[in-house]
Amino acid sequence: MRNLILLFTFLCTHVIFSQELNCTVNVIAQQTGNENNVVFKTLERQLTEFINSTKWTDKTFGLQERINCSMVINVNGYDNDLFSASLQITSSRPIFNSTYSSPVYNYNDKEFNFQYLEFQNLVYNPQQFESNLISVLSFHVYMILGMDADSFALNGGDDYFNQALTIANYSQQLNGQGWKLEDGLQSRFAVINNITSPTFSEIRSAMYNYHREGLDVMSESPKDGKSQIISSLDELQKVHRKRPNSYLMRLFFDAKADEITDILSGGPSVNISEAVDILNRIAPIHSQKWRNIKY
Structure with a gap:
């Protein structure tokens, strides 16, 4: 027993x-x-x-x-x-x-x-x-798993994103919305097709640098962490130059806009004026929040 x-x-x-x-x-x-x-x-x-x-x-x-x-x-x-x-x-x-x-x-x-x-x-x-x-x-x-893994390791979400792409491909047999290219730039297919494309690779590297090299080091070195977060915005700017107003960029800032505003408004003093300029350029939909950044 x-x-x-x-x-x-x-x-x-x-x-x-x-x-x-x-x-x-x-x-x-x-x-x-x-x-x-x-x-x-x-x-x-x-x-x-x-x-x-x-x-x-x-x-x-x-x-x-x-x-x-x-x-x-x-x-x-x-x-x-x-x-x-x-x-x-x-x-x-x-x-x-x-x-x-x-x-x-x-x-x-x-x-x-x-x-x-x-x-x-x-x-x-x-x-x-x-x-x-x-x-x-x-x-x-699998999108959750992939995004999470990318935040801990550079391109750590590859396997999960590939499985999300597999699901999108075999689900196209259904006449449901969201699985085909013609369903629009905000569809599931468009999102997974873009995130697995080299064109948007800097978004994935920015995910890693922002979290692992930025947020995760702030408890030991707030200034270094904050500087790394600002540096990751420059990576996102590279994507914006290639694909202005992409939906992947919108997804990033839908999750991060409030957090970025808080980080840039507080903590150790660093030069953030250029970061605010980048934010207004690549994420103008959140311009009201960027105006609230105190520096």
Whole structure:
């Protein structure tokens, strides 16, 4: 009996410590006029379990290493098992020797239409299309993993982005929005196609330098960390020169604008006037925030 208990404890520990995400899923259905329908709570519970219990990589994550993220599904209509919705995804990563978590991925997927039967089995197949529901969520899981890995190692997200691209490619068989080039510059396909392109390589190197060489060293050397963050903005400017107003740049600043404003406004004194000029040039949509930077 004792051996059985020990085996059970080991298996539970392995499950708890092997998964990669700590994801909060919320299903909001106020726009349907029937938000109290039990199917929405069932969907919320099933998706939470699916995302947090699926093994997405071949790596082992400790409990404290799991990536904190959230997915908010805003259902605007449904008919039997057909749902139309939007999906807001955010993720963050901890900063070394700090209680602060830095936002990394912030994406609003406006075309999230899917089929769902209450209590249906949700299974991810890495090489085969299962459903648009599975494909969209799995795609964003790998985007979260890739962005997080890029923030810890230069081009560390390669494997995850390649899997997101695989999902986008095999999901094109569906006539759903977001999987094809013609679906626009903000589609899932456009995002993964761009982030795996050499044209946007400086965005990925900026992710690493901003986080690993910038934020992660600020507890020991605030001035060096702040200077490195400013330096990473110059890398982003290189992308802007090649592809002005790209959606990838917008994704970066949707996650980082408030944080950059706070960092440049406080801490040790460094020359940030050039950094503010760069920000106004490459991210004018946040110009009001840049005006609030105190220097």
